[in-house]
Amino acid sequence: MNLTNGFAFTCPFKTNSGNKALEHLPVELAGLNAFKPLIITSRELAGPKAIGTLINAFGDSGMTIGVFDDVTETADLNVVEQIREIFLKGQYDVIIALGGGIIVDVAKILNLAVSLKVADARQLSPATAIRDPLGPFVVIPTAAATGMETSKYAVLSGKIFTSVHLMPGLVVLDPRLTRAKDGKTVAEAGFAAFGRTLEAYIAPDKNPFMDAYAFTALRFIRENLASAVNKRCNKKESLAVANAVAMSGCVISNTDQNMLHRLGQVFQNTVHVHPGIIIGMCLHPFLDDCMKKDSSRIASLLLPLAGDDKYAAMPEAGRAGDALRDLCEFSYEIYRSLKGKIPRTITEAGIQQYLMKDIFDIINQEPDGAYLRTVIDRVGGSSIKA
Template sequence: MFLPEHYEFSCPVKINSGNRALEHLPFELDTLNARKPLIITGKNAAGRGLVDIAIDAFKDSGITIGIFDGVPSSPDLKLIRELYTIYRDRGYDAIIALGGGPVTDAAKVLNIVVSGEPEDLEKGAGHNMIKKPLKPFVMIPTLAGSGYETSRYAFFEGRTYSSHYLMPHLVVIDPRMTTAEDAMTTAGASLITLTHSVEAYVSPEKNPLADSYAFPAIRFVMEHLVNVIRNPRDSNGCLALANAHCFAGCAFSGTAWGIAHTLGKAIGEACNISPGVCMGIILPHGIEMQHSRGGRHISDLLLPLAGSDMYAETAEDLRAQKAIDILLDFQKDLFTISGGVIARTLEGAKVPKEMARDIAKKSVGYGSEIVGMDDFLKIWEHAWEGS
């Protein structure tokens, strides 16, 4: 097992997962000295009856809750001002985010504001600019996430916030909340999870604690995503994927951004398509480039990707290439079982080829320490063609 000469890792997230996990929420809030939480969510969760399930968890608890179900797909400053006024004037003392993606980003940004002053929103942007703990923050995930829910990151109006204080104090994973939606939504979130956990596992900043989160995240996605796409009613598979999303966010927060994350995020933003699918397409090609550069941990990746039997059966000098081949085959499997909805190449995802240089330039601007402009363009070429 690899032990670096020096590493840092912090994960304040407590995870409660299992049947009727929501019913423990009043007790958990009490341990956080919270008695009046504001639940924020979007219309999708409300329309699917998830808000009613969350409300029932507080029955007979004596806790007063508030509900705001109007978080849009792109939260803005007007929304945060509205939520800040509601939170302050009605005396709430905690935030519960029901759902993922924009809901979680809005909750994290709101927590910056209600934990200090409104101007802290501008001061807090950037890396480690939030200097003190925030109000109690609980996350109730669904499968329609962005992959950043448990991470140290929030993205809001073009700004990136990065602080361990943004990570939720508690995540409650209840199978009633983690039912699968359409194939693209489920795959998009899970491929971000796979990318974050794989790249954490082979990162130059790899460490034993990040590995402890990345390993089960990889295993759960590899074991369950294909089955959940085939059978969205696979409740155990959906629960495993929700757990994987949470684990990967913690691993991602303790390591550097990788190639597939960086380029996939840039493509998704520039082309308004699923960043998760883009990351999944790019991932094997990014790992292959790391391997060609002497990446020392690539062969280790075979163990979480394929399990102990295949790892033991494969010669040590063949394990890295086997891991890359498995990632390529996994993307092909998703393409096949989804009837082509989940693309296996950037061309298939309808990414304009002529945008390659501009997007690669933006990727370099994200600060990847692993590759430069020419490297991103080479990876793009392989991912666009699927070669």
């Protein structure tokens, strides 16, 4: 880390995490000068239990709460326009997104529409200038979070909106909401966050803040993901993974080293495969290449992955190899626990040949497209191509 080069780091959101964190919402909203919230969620994606828990947390606050729980996987700008009209008609003053993925993307674009006071949300495009901070926006991730909820990105109908102002002002992580129905959901979110933070952690241009965030997220995931996958009822582990996933959104918003992330996004946007699956399978070929380029960066991974004692006991020359071994053990443990529920190769993911062609067309347009193709080939992409 060369501090004389100068650096910037932005994390505009406050995190409230822990037991009964949701119950602090009325006070936190009052701090944002907001008293009439509109909850954006989905009965199918977030679940009625999570919605009930959130509404119950407002008990005794005297607030009137609007609940829009009809967001679907196929939501687009028409849905945003529909909610915008409800928001204005009901005179709501804060948006609360409950859930992950598309729910938060819809809420981000809605916040953009109501804050910019556009006449029609369908007019919004990635070219829309976002110069000033937007209205108060709260994100409450559930187990279905992808990590992008806390990031500066919002993807809707293939359009990618980017601005630090899209990031939430408050993130609430409550263990009642972060426990997943199945281990696969936790593993996907964990792998996505792990890949994103790992790439930022070994980046040559990382700054001290990024280092702190990425280190903490990596250690949280390494120490807790396997237990969270195996024992889904365990509050502590699932909350630790949820915290790491939230941190990964902040990390990805502050780095340009995001090859694995971009690869995951291409597959998600094209074939609707969770980015965590793709990031998980591409981790090893990517790290092998990094090792060949500069093994000292991989060596630094041993500290968050294996812990202080193991790092101190290992001579410098052996740290890179040990870090890779530890990573292999970690991912093997997750895959073994899930017994084939998460594909390890592109072939196992069952992506059709004609869709792979579309994916390669998009990847070829990326600045490092040739390299990304080699990574895909090594995880089974070549067999489909043939």
